[in-house]
Amino acid sequence: MVRIGIAGIGFMGRIHFLAASRLANGRVTAICSRDPAKRAGDWTSTRGNFGPEPGRVELTGVKPYASYDELLGDPTIDLVDICTVTDQHAPMALAALRAGKHVLVEKAISLTEAEADQMVATARAAGKLLMVAHVLPFFPEFKFAANAVRSGVHGKLLSGHLTRVISRPDWSGDIGDAGKTGGPAVDLHIHDTHFVGLIGGRPKAVSSSGVVSNGVVEYLTTNYHYGFGGPALSCSSGAVAMSGRAFVHGYELYLERATLSYSSAGLPVTVFTPDGKSHQPNLGSGDAIDAFAEEIGAAVEAVRTGHEADMLSPGLARDALVMCFREIESVKTGKEVNL
Numbered sequence: 537m538v539r540i541g542i543a544g545i546g547f548m549g550r551i552h553f554l555a556a557s558r559l560a561n562g563r564v565t566a567i568c569s570r571d572p573a574k575r576a577g578d579w580t581s582t583r584g585n586f587g588p589e590p591g592r593v594e595l596t597g598v599k600p601y602a603s604y605d606e607l608l609g610d611p612t613i614d615l616v617d618i619c620t621v622t623d624q625h626a627p628m629a630l631a632a633l634r635a636g637k638h639v640l641v642e643k644a645i646s647l648t649e650a651e652a653d654q655m656v657a658t659a660r661a662a663g664k665l666l667m668v669a670h671v672l673p674f675f676p677e678f679k680f681a682a683n684a685v686r687s688g689v690h691g692k693l694l695s696g697h698l699t700r701v702i703s704r705p706d707w708s709g710d711i712g713d714a715g716k717t718g719g720p721a722v723d724l725h726i727h728d729t730h731f732v733g734l735i736g737g738r739p740k741a742v743s744s745s746g747v748v749s750n751g752v753v754e755y756l757t758t759n760y761h762y763g764f765g766g767p768a769l770s771c772s773s774g775a776v777a778m779s780g781r782a783f784v785h786g787y788e789l790y791l792e793r794a795t796l797s798y799s800s801a802g803l804p805v806t807v808f809t810p811d812g813k814s815h816q817p818n819l820g821s822g823d824a825i826d827a828f829a830e831e832i833g834a835a836v837e838a839v840r841t842g843h844e845a846d847m848l849s850p851g852l853a854r855d856a857l858v859m860c861f862r863e864i865e866s867v868k869t870g871k872e873v874n875l
Contacts, residue, residue, distance in 0.1 A: 643853065
């Protein structure tokens with residue numbers, strides 16, 4: 537049984553706690569929060585933009601720590617699950633790795649390229665796993681697409697476009713603070729750059745245009761340049777919609793022998809085939825907590841076996857962060873930027 541300590545009981549910490557309760561080979565044995573109410577099980581303040589309504593949780597058998605150092609000092613914890621704001625990811629992950637813990641850290645891996653490189657190097661030196669919780673490939677719609685592309689079942693990926701647009705986040709003061717999260721071009725868009733890297737590999741260069749407010753890129757459209765023979769991929773992402781417009785994400789991917797389409801705005805995953813027909817695969821319940829359970833389950837299995845989880849690779853997460861930074865540079869300079 538892999539014993540998990542969750543650091544940070546906000547919206548994402550609650551989601552991870554709920555997801556971990558569905559695991560067979562892992563369980564949460566400790567939490568860390570500065571808030572005494574949360575340590576006592578009152579999580580009513582952890583509301584987010586999906587999932588069940590927050591309330592009180594049963595913490596029998598779960599050790600509540602007020603100090604992160606106390607959590608790291610607990611010799612029974614195998615995996616530290618860091619669910620804090622992004623600007624805290626690097627120092628907390630580094631401390632956990634140096635304390636001899638395996639680490640699962642929420643996306644984005646960090647707020648700078650140098651921090652990400654230091655985290656990867658420290659994990660290697662410590663002989664511990666560093667995993668980054670990019671959950672998108674565990675959602676059935678995106679898992680299906682990634683498997684279809686990577687398996688080659690429909691031939692080569694030729695081109696495609698991704699979409700991810702929200703209104704300005706207002707459910708958390710921290711989530712709306714670009715200094716703590718990197719702004720929408722990092723905190724939101726990194727889901728897309730991670731997925732682009734997963735299905736297309738690392739591009740050679742990017743060119744982007746976008747909307748900038750007070751120095752922060754709030755929306756961008758990017759072309760990913762792979763060179764001759766590579767896929768022609770693009771993405772539009774950001775926080776520019778009015779509050780009454782529901783969050784929309786999706787894709788249209790063009791392969792040699794199929795077109796894959798999905799939009800959360802009302803189009804289920806649909807596979808269009810050369811015979812002019814189409815079908816919609818059965819992807820299961822679509823429960824968001826199940827996707828997080830599969831993600832954390834992959835981290836638990838990695839700890840059990842000692843083998844890195846492909847979807848949680850820190851290298852892929854680091855490259856996704858770098859892509860975001862290069863796209864921001866492209867928006868602000870109006871030039872193509874090499875990776």
